[in-house]
Amino acid sequence: ELKVEQNPLFLSMQEGKNYTIYCNYSTTSDRLYWYRQDPGKSLESLFVLLSNGAVKQEGRLMASLDTKARLSTLHITAAVHDLSATYFCAVDISGNQFYFGTGTSLTVIP
Amino acid sequence: NAGVMQNPRHLVRRRGQEARLRCSPMKGHSHVYWYRQLPEEGLKFMVYLQKENIIDESGMPKERFSAEFPKEGPSILRIQQVVRGDSAAYFCASSPRRGMGEKLFFGSGTQLSVL
Numbered sequence A: 001e002l003k004v005e006q007n008p009l010f011l012s013m014q015e016g017k018n019y020t021i022y023c024n025y026s027t028t029s030d031r032l033y034w035y036r037q038d039p040g041k042s043l044e045s046l047f048v049l050l051s052n053g054a055v056k057q058e059g060r061l062m063a064s065l066d067t068k069a070r071l072s073t074l075h076i077t078a079a080v081h082d083l084s085a086t087y088f089c090a091v092d093i094s095g096n097q098f099y100f101g102t103g104t105s106l107t108v109i110p
Numbered sequence B: 001n002a003g004v005m006q007n008p009r010h011l012v013r014r015r016g017q018e019a020r021l022r023c024s025p026m027k028g029h030s031h032v033y034w035y036r037q038l039p040e041e042g043l044k045f046m047v048y049l050q051k052e053n054i055i056d057e058s059g060m061p062k063e064r065f066s067a068e069f070p071k072e073g074p075s076i077l078r079i080q081q082v083v084r085g086d087s088a089a090y091f092c093a094s095s096p097r098r099g100m101g102e103k104l105f106f107g108s109g110t111q112l113s114v115l
Helices: none
Strands: A004-007 A010-014 A019-025 A031-037 A041-051 A056-059 A063-065 A071-078 A084-091 A096-100 A103-107 B005-007 B010-013 B019-024 B031-037 B044-050 B051-058 B067-068 B076-080 B086-096 B110-114
Touching: A004 A084, A010 A019, A019 A031, A019 A084, A031 A071, A031 B031, A041 A056, A041 A063, A041 A071, A071 A084, A096 B031, B005 B086, B010 B019, B019 B086, B019 B110, B031 B076, B044 B067, B044 B076, B076 B086
Parallel strands: A010 A103, B010 B110
Antiparallel strands: A004 A019, A019 A071, A031 A041, A031 A084, A056 A063, A063 A071, A084 A096, A084 A103, B005 B019, B019 B076, B031 B044, B031 B086, B044 B051, B067 B076, B086 B110
């Protein structure tokens, strides 16, 4: 079964700092998604990465995909409190279902 | 354009009762997916449906769970004779078409609590 691992699972960072969340997966895929979830809320799509070397940026978040290494990263630049949430990566290998990572719970401290 | 609508938002059932969870996809979306999320875990795929068809139910328990997406009306996830282990958040997602690279749009979820 496809395994999707994220690290760290919990991240506490100060405002203004930079950090990277990693997403490793165990089988070949060139379709990787990042979602954000606020407590008690639904999942909001952040990025869709569809090829090796894909890089997408939105505000303080930047996502990249290395299909050869089976690795995606979500880089946070100059964190602000509003970014506090749980971030999930998900891999799609069949078009039928997404395999989600366990999530990274991010807390940004003033 | 309303998003994916799920109801109820919270559902409390006693062991042995039935739970029915409803999901109306976004307008124009004919593909529906159900996921389950246990506390502090990622989402786990359960089933993927198109109108009147189950496409992939590989993630759904073989007993007590069923899903449908009729020609008219919402998709329904049905859990018979619920047990405490069924307590979870159930999310529905929809997409306009099947296939690689299609992102999913998620509803707000139904939190099922089994007493």
